[in-house]
Amino acid sequence: MATISQKILSRASGYDGMAEPGEIVEAEIDYAMSHDGTSVLAIRSFREMGSEKVWDPDRVVVPYDHIVPANNETAADLQREVRNWAREQNISHFFDCGTGVCHQVFPEQGFALPGTLLVGADSHSCTYGAFGAFGTGVGATDMAEIYSAGRLWFRVPETIGIKVEGRLAPFVSAKDIALQVIGDLGADGATYKAVEYIGPAIEGLSISGRMTLCNLGVEMGAKAAIVPPDEKTDEWLRGRARQPYTQVFSDPDSYQQQYDYDIAELEPQVAAPFRVDNVRPVSELAGLKIDQAFIGTCTNGRLEDLEAAAGILKGKKVRARTLVIPASREVLLDALKRGIIQTLVEAGAMIGPPGCGPCLGAHMGVLAEGEVCVSTSNRNFPGRMGKGGLVYLASPATVAASALQGRLAVPGVSK
């Protein structure tokens, strides 16, 4: 009886048989990702280690997203340093400013494939689990080791199964499921475990929704968050996949633990400052005055998210500063074609260039002290979006409904 994680890590490490949870394996990485924020440190460690050439320039993926375009000389200098290194190393998959958030670009470009072992120098690399991969984040020194050898050690994690049944009510989405689960399990509820989302409600989610769900896995400490692949996965990857792949699945009864959910009655949820597990129904906090509404990031900056927001904002005007940042150029182009951007701009929203935007408080859209932002992102700890700012995490529908009221609002409930 083995889980997806055991099967992927066993295959990648050439294990004879099946590696059990708790065992340490040394595994070969299928694709490694580092962005403008983390590549510099990784490159410097790589050099300090005396390494000269990356193990395989076709397996290193470098998207620029954290501070794009550069906001000052320091960022510009660091970006140039990484750009030069990528050229010198013949890195074939280098995506400069404007392509989008790493966790959106990486799948769009066909690197997130079922059954693969994917590592990113960014904590939200667990997003790739939406495709049935084992995706996980590592620090810069681990990435330096991967650059040079293409291998890394892993402790094979136990798996927590989260089975979700029921049909989502209107204006309730994957973000609300994820927040509900994190609220219940806690920010450390899955530390070093793999989390596998299964059941009819998960099968019913789009790839975009599955990415949102897996993206938030690390917010409960998970090493990886995985949705078993299916036909939707194949369909999404058609024409994108960089290499042939094989879907792998967990055997029955292979989870260490399982939680069961029915989301039929689930209301829109919000994580209030300063913890991602400080989750409550939006209805409990409705009416709280907001200064800024932000729709974007690797959590919720996809077409489906922008579309949900546009559906709510169409023909109306926002009452709070509203910032929309498409997760990628592809998302931006699709949203332009469908008139979504037009709708958002007419409603009073600003559109930023594809990237992380104010998500980590380093670029445009940071908050003043004491300001309140309702955001589709994934973190709300003190200072996350600017010193003294207060971040409420919610779905695109909740953020759009709140932008209209200038107050935290339940989507679909008109006042």
Ligand SMILES: CC(C)[C@H](C(=O)O)[C@@H](O)C(=O)O
């Ligand atoms: C800058 C990077 C290391 C960081 C991460 O790993 O998550 C960032 O993307 C974030 O969301 O805080």
Ligand code: SF4
């Ligand atoms: S959008 Fe936010 S959470 Fe995602 S990679 Fe960028 S900074 Fe990190």
